[in-house]
Amino acid sequence: MARDLPSMLKDAALTAIVSAALGIFIVGFRTNSLAAQGLQFDFQLVDLAIAVATIFVGRIGLLLAADGQRWPALGLGAILGVVGAAPLELPSTFLHWFIVLAGAVIILRGLWPWASATMGKAERSKRGIHMRGVAVKWFGVALLVVAFMMPFTPFADQKTMDLAVLILTYIMLGWGLNIVVGLAGLLDLGYVAFYAVGAYSYALLATQYGLSFWAVLPLAGMMAATFGLLLGFPVLRLRGDYLAIVTMGFGEIIRLVLLNWVDLSNGPAGIGGIPGPTFFGAVFAETAPAGKQTFSEMTGIPFTGNQRLIFLYYIILALALITNLFTQRIRRLPVGRAWEALREDETACKALGINPTNTKLTAFAVGAMFAGFAGSFFAAKQRFISPESFTFIESAIILAIVVLGGLGSQIGVVLAAVLLIGLPEWFRDLGTYRMVAFGGAMVLIMAFRPRGLISHREPSIRLHPKGGT
Numbered sequence: 001m002a003r004d005l006p007s008m009l010k011d012a013a014l015t016a017i018v019s020a021a022l023g024i025f026i027v028g029f030r031t032n033s034l035a036a037q038g039l040q041f042d043f044q045l046v047d048l049a050i051a052v053a054t055i056f057v058g059r060i061g062l063l064l065a066a067d068g069q070r071w072p073a074l075g076l077g078a079i080l081g082v083v084g085a086a087p088l089e090l091p092s093t094f095l096h097w098f099i100v101l102a103g104a105v106i107i108l109r110g111l112w113p114w115a116s117a118t119m120g121k122a123e124r125s126k127r128g129i130h131m132r133g134v135a136v137k138w139f140g141v142a143l144l145v146v147a148f149m150m151p152f153t154p155f156a157d158q159k160t161m162d163l164a165v166l167i168l169t170y171i172m173l174g175w176g177l178n179i180v181v182g183l184a185g186l187l188d189l190g191y192v193a194f195y196a197v198g199a200y201s202y203a204l205l206a207t208q209y210g211l212s213f214w215a216v217l218p219l220a221g222m223m224a225a226t227f228g229l230l231l232g233f234p235v236l237r238l239r240g241d242y243l244a245i246v247t248m249g250f251g252e253i254i255r256l257v258l259l260n261w262v263d264l265s266n267g268p269a270g271i272g273g274i275p276g277p278t279f280f281g282a283v284f285a286e287t288a289p290a291g292k293q294t295f296s297e298m299t300g301i302p303f304t305g306n307q308r309l310i311f312l313y314y315i316i317l318a319l320a321l322i323t324n325l326f327t328q329r330i331r332r333l334p335v336g337r338a339w340e341a342l343r344e345d346e347t348a349c350k351a352l353g354i355n356p357t358n359t360k361l362t363a364f365a366v367g368a369m370f371a372g373f374a375g376s377f378f379a380a381k382q383r384f385i386s387p388e389s390f391t392f393i394e395s396a397i398i399l400a401i402v403v404l405g406g407l408g409s410q411i412g413v414v415l416a417a418v419l420l421i422g423l424p425e426w427f428r429d430l431g432t433y434r435m436v437a438f439g440g441a442m443v444l445i446m447a448f449r450p451r452g453l454i455s456h457r458e459p460s461i462r463l464h465p466k467g468g469t
Contacts, residue, residue, distance in 0.1 A: 008067075012059040019055045023048055050095050054080065054102050061106035070110045077106030143414060147317055151310045161309040165316055165381065167421045169374055172320040174401040174413035175327055176370030181399065182408035183327075183336065184363035185343025187244040189395050190231070190251025194224040194368035196258060196390035198375025203271040203385055204264070213277035213380050217373060224372025225365040227254075232364035236357055239346075251395055259387040270386025276308065277315060277380050284308035312381050319377060323370050324410055330366070339363055397421075 057080060065073035084099030150156055150164060173195065180188045198220040205211045205219065235246050258265045265271065276284065282298040284307050295307060330336040338359045341349050346356055379385050401420055405412030 008060055008063045011063060012056050015059045016052050016056040020048065020052045023051060047095060050090065051098060054095075054099050058102040058106060061102075062109050065106065065109040073106055073110040077103040077110065079103070080106065143411070144321075151306075151313060156306075158306055158309060161306060161313055163422060165309065165313050167417050168313070168316040168320050169378060170398065170401060170421050171414055171417045172316065172323050172374045173371060173398045174405065174417055175320065175323045175410065176367050176374065177398050178402050178408065178410070178413055179327060179339070179370075180363050180367040181402050183331065183343065184339040184360065186360060186363060187240065187247070188364075188367070189244045189248035189392070189399065190254075191247075191367070191371060191398055192390045192392070192395040193231075193251040193254035194227055194371035195375040195378070195394065196254055196387075197224045197227050197368075198372030199379040199385050199390070200258065200265060200271070200375075201372065202376040202379045203274050206275050206379075207271060207273060213275070213376070217376050220376035221369040221372040224375065225369040228364040228366075228368025229361055231368075232361040236360060248392065248395070251390075251392060255387050255390055258390070265387070268386060268388070270384055270388075271379075272384040274379050274383045274385070276383060277311070279311060284311055312377075316374075316377055319373055323373075326370075327410065335359070335362055 057076065061073050061076040061080070064076065080103030081100050082103075084096050084101075084103060088096075090096060147168075151161065156164075173191070177188065177191050180186050180191070201220040201223045202213065202216045205216045206213070211219075231247065231250050235243055238246055259268055261267070278284075279295055280298070282293055282295045284295050295311075296302060301307075331340070338349070338354050339362075341352070341354060342356060342359050342363075349356055349359070378389075382389075397420060401413055401416045404420065405414070405416035
């Protein structure tokens with residue numbers, strides 16, 4: 001329905017008022033701790049006024065674009081982009097980025113109907129679908145090449161490598177949970193429990209029995225898979241919200257057991273001194289313990305502070321790729337197709353002779369196994385773990401990565417992990433504005449991609465007409 005200018009101004013004014021009411025507590029002021037005077041308010045009303053004015057103008061631009069007035073919307077977006085990029089004396093650097101982002105959103109919204117119509121036209125043709133599949137394939141190959149070459153790029157400092165290892169860990173966890181949630185359709189809010197089981201399995205076996213990382217890695221996966229079966233049996237008859245509540249309770253039970261069973265887990269003090277993974281017995285340190293040699297002594301490569309991080313990076317990259325390859329292959333096997341059938345309709349599965357009990361248990365066990373692998377790596381990387389590392393918020397983040405990326409989408413999990421884990425870290429220098437940027441990105445995704453970043457997923461099996469190719 002077309003809108004006139006007064007109604008657009010009214011809508012934009014209401015949006016600005018709501019933004020001001022919400023932003024006054026986030027942007028409008030902050031507290032400073034002074035030794036002599038205690039806590040003191042530092043008002044930032046100029047920042048708030050500029051942000052509210054940008055929201056007001058941005059809302060008008062979005063309404064113009066929604067009304068089909070593309071060129072006025074594109075012009076308004078371009079003006080905001082120029083103002084944000086101009087060398088103006090604004091109170092905060094973040095405001096420049098905020099204004100530029102507002103202009104970019106208006107421009108994208110102005111082009112969105114044209115882009116949607118073009119993509120829809122391409123998808124209706126056989127060639128369009130084929131080209132889309134090729135594009136997704138090459139996009140995945142490009143991501144893989146970038147991942148392999150990243151440690152050798154100029155910007156791969158210690159902070160960047162540490163963040164890359166963290167993102168890859170969550171990618172692996174997201175791919176593991178994608179088996180349970182995306183393929184089998186079982187809502188699991190206690191996935192962090194299997195992550196904790198894998199971490200504590202390695203920590204205990206390595207510190208008390210002297211086993212190496214490579215020896216414990218499969219054992220940690222098996223232990224987590226066993227706990228996945230233990231979780232699966234009580235929830236065989238549950239669905240939807242009830243399943244989510246029980247799995248969330250299971251995750252909390254594991255955390256509380258680790259917190260209170262002091263003789264086993266050392267309680268809230270955690271376990272320290274966990275040995276890291278070695279390269280054929282060589283340790284990544286400047287000096288080696290008695291009876292061992294360093295990686296530099298073995299290879300002749302001079303020691304640097306990044307060597308251990310680069311080694312850990314390639315370990316988690318290999319583990320993540322194994323998870324991805326396993327998931328892609330098992331989707332085409334009978335058990336993978338049974339998972340997807342279970343997700344669509346459990347009653348129809350029973351009618352087809354599929355055993356839903358075995359199907360659910362295998363989904364929980366396989367998903368938990370990869371969480372155990374990731375937990376073992378986490379303990380080896382951190383060299384210290386405690387129950388506080390495995391709270392419910394970790395399960396929520398992993399589930400958000402799966403849902404945000406698109407249920408069942410492997411590349412979507414990668415993009416969502418980069419967004420949810422990398423974005424807050426990259427914007428850490430923005431201080432109080434960091435979570436504003438994060439929340440704004442989430443709102444944009446919910447508005448433009450409610451089914452996830454990659455909502456389209458190639459089917460496991462294509463049925464071609466007779467004589468087709």
